[in-house]
Amino acid sequence: MTIGATLATAAAAYPQKTAFAMGSRSFSFSEADDLANRFANALIDAGVEPGSNVAVIGQNSLEYAIAYFGIARAGAASLHLSTRMTVDEILHCLDAGKATFAVCDPSVGDIQITNRLSLDPGEFTTRCDEMSDSDPMKEAPLDTPSSASYTGGTTGFPKGGMHSARSRLTWATIALEFFDLGPDEVMALAAPMGHAAGGFIWFQPGVCAAATQVILPHWDVPAFMDAAERHGVTSTFLVPAQVRMLIDHPEFDPGRLASLRKIVYGGAPSPEGLIEEADARLPDCEFIQNYGMTEIGPLVTLYKKDRDKYPAAIGRPTERTECEIFLESGAPASIGEVGELCFRGNTLMQEYLGDPEQTAAFFRNGDGWGWTGDLAVRNEDDIISLVGRSKDMIISGGLNVYPEEIERILAELPAVQDCAVFGLPDDTFGELPAAVIVAADGTTAQDIESACEGLIARHKRPRRIRLVAEIPKSPAGKVLRTVLREKYADE
Ligand code: AMP
Numbered sequence: 001m002t003i004g005a006t007l008a009t010a011a012a013a014y015p016q017k018t019a020f021a022m023g024s025r026s027f028s029f030s031e032a033d034d035l036a037n038r039f040a041n042a043l044i045d046a047g048v049e050p051g052s053n054v055a056v057i058g059q060n061s062l063e064y065a066i067a068y069f070g071i072a073r074a075g076a077a078s079l080h081l082s083t084r085m086t087v088d089e090i091l092h093c094l095d096a097g098k099a100t101f102a103v104c105d106p107s108v109g110d111i112q113i114t115n116r117l118s119l120d121p122g123e124f125t126t127r128c129d130e131m132s133d134s135d136p137m138k139e140a141p142l143d144t145p146s147s148a149s150y151t152g153g154t155t156g157f158p159k160g161g162m163h164s165a166r167s168r169l170t171w172a173t174i175a176l177e178f179f180d181l182g183p184d185e186v187m188a189l190a191a192p193m194g195h196a197a198g199g200f201i202w203f204q205p206g207v208c209a210a211a212t213q214v215i216l217p218h219w220d221v222p223a224f225m226d227a228a229e230r231h232g233v234t235s236t237f238l239v240p241a242q243v244r245m246l247i248d249h250p251e252f253d254p255g256r257l258a259s260l261r262k263i264v265y266g267g268a269p270s271p272e273g274l275i276e277e278a279d280a281r282l283p284d285c286e287f288i289q290n291y292g293m294t295e296i297g298p299l300v301t302l303y304k305k306d307r308d309k310y311p312a313a314i315g316r317p318t319e320r321t322e323c324e325i326f327l328e329s330g331a332p333a334s335i336g337e338v339g340e341l342c343f344r345g346n347t348l349m350q351e352y353l354g355d356p357e358q359t360a361a362f363f364r365n366g367d368g369w370g371w372t373g374d375l376a377v378r379n380e381d382d383i384i385s386l387v388g389r390s391k392d393m394i395i396s397g398g399l400n401v402y403p404e405e406i407e408r409i410l411a412e413l414p415a416v417q418d419c420a421v422f423g424l425p426d427d428t429f430g431e432l433p434a435a436v437i438v439a440a441d442g443t444t445a446q447d448i449e450s451a452c453e454g455l456i457a458r459h460k461r462p463r464r465i466r467l468v469a470e471i472p473k474s475p476a477g478k479v480l481r482t483v484l485r486e487k488y489a490d491e
Helices: 003-013 029-046 062-073 087-096 121-129 165-179 196-208 221-231 240-248 274-281 304-309 356-362 403-411 445-452 481-488
Strands: 018-022 025-028 053-057 077-081 099-104 115-118 145-151 159-164 186-189 212-215 235-238 262-266 286-293 297-302 322-326 339-344 370-378 384-389 394-396 399-401 416-426 430-439 464-467
Touching: 003 018, 003 029, 003 062, 003 165, 003 196, 018 029, 018 062, 025 029, 025 062, 029 062, 029 115, 029 121, 053 062, 053 087, 062 077, 062 121, 062 145, 062 196, 062 212, 077 087, 087 099, 115 121, 145 165, 145 196, 159 165, 165 196, 165 286, 165 297, 186 196, 186 221, 196 212, 196 235, 196 262, 196 286, 196 297, 212 221, 221 240, 235 240, 240 262, 240 274, 274 286, 286 304, 322 370, 356 370, 394 416, 394 430, 399 403, 403 416, 403 430, 403 445, 416 481, 430 445, 430 481, 445 464
Parallel strands: 018 212, 053 077, 053 099, 077 145, 099 115, 186 212, 186 235, 235 262, 262 286, 430 464
Antiparallel strands: 018 025, 145 159, 286 297, 322 339, 339 370, 370 384, 394 399, 416 430
């Protein structure tokens, strides 16, 4: 099986069935299969070579779904950049990924790329109409690079984790098993396809399951309720922040979600009590939590029976990969002992694009084990719980924010003498970035906030800024983020 073949197989089995629906438009599996060939031919016609990297920058759309399969059938790898990235971040990712072609939403600004194809439905259709509908038969072997998803970078820029097709198809197999997905499912795609979770824990597995997918361009509770009711949505993937927004929304009406049987949630820690509350408000819906990571895949799940016993756990690992908790020394942790959660197997990324140093740090011992940065313990029932993050990463609304990255930008502001960024708990987003700043006389927090606009992507911008006389640091000069988190948690 190849990536392209997953769509062709679904089209052969269910040609007339709706594959993707968005608003009033939809494609059957047969139409989607045909369009993916046409788009592959459009890419080849534009000069895309097998083995090259093609960036995709767009909100969820029918065209995005087709572009993904078209790129695979043209023999290229797809780099899934986020529409939230700043132009500088996009330029960095294009450069690190050696991408000379980009398939973009019309709203994406000037990214200085000459080979640009549009995801605008009109332009996309016109381009496809001009092309042959036969498969160009250029798809790459299973172990060559196939697709990259991006995650926050400690180096100040997003890092692209490149996976082979074998890895993505194993992710899909695991998702089908963990979430029990099949052709009767009507899956709402409410997470961005550009993110590993939306694209590869939900969208690609949905095609492998030959399920119908209802695509939401972006997260919006009333639109989700409408789509669920209209299409009889049976399952969806949400980050915990979306679960919170859903059940707190004034238009939330369980009666309109009567067809919904399954919510898979994950991508970030769930605030205490959130899932119990959601479970009580949607009693006919099963809540399945998944722990995953851009670099490793969807590897740990927690079902209700274990959640009742261990509410704060992330669950049990799949048997399709090796899972171990290692101490800093490299020795395996015993039951109950805290170490770093590590995985090995064919769901792991091949590399961070253009970043051999970070790649080497991830596969730090050169023995195939990937180190997640998550500190964890395993209990006697083989259930894993996270206890912290070794890298102090902030996860806001399911998106990673690295304090060091924001600190570097803040430090460049003329008024900033010293600064530290850390995460504070937030009921909606899980965490929000906050900052303490030692500033030049006469500077206000408002001045700093205004200076951040345009420099820092919205979800990474510190929401709470405090001006302080001094920043707590260890004798070695490291910022004591734990002290900051505790001190400002209740303010
Ligand atoms: P990303 O690769 O950007 O999706 O971020 C992956 C990180 O998100 C992991 O290393 C964890 O720290 C966190 N994460 C993902 N899923 C969960 C989960 N179900 N519970 C707690 N944290 C999670």
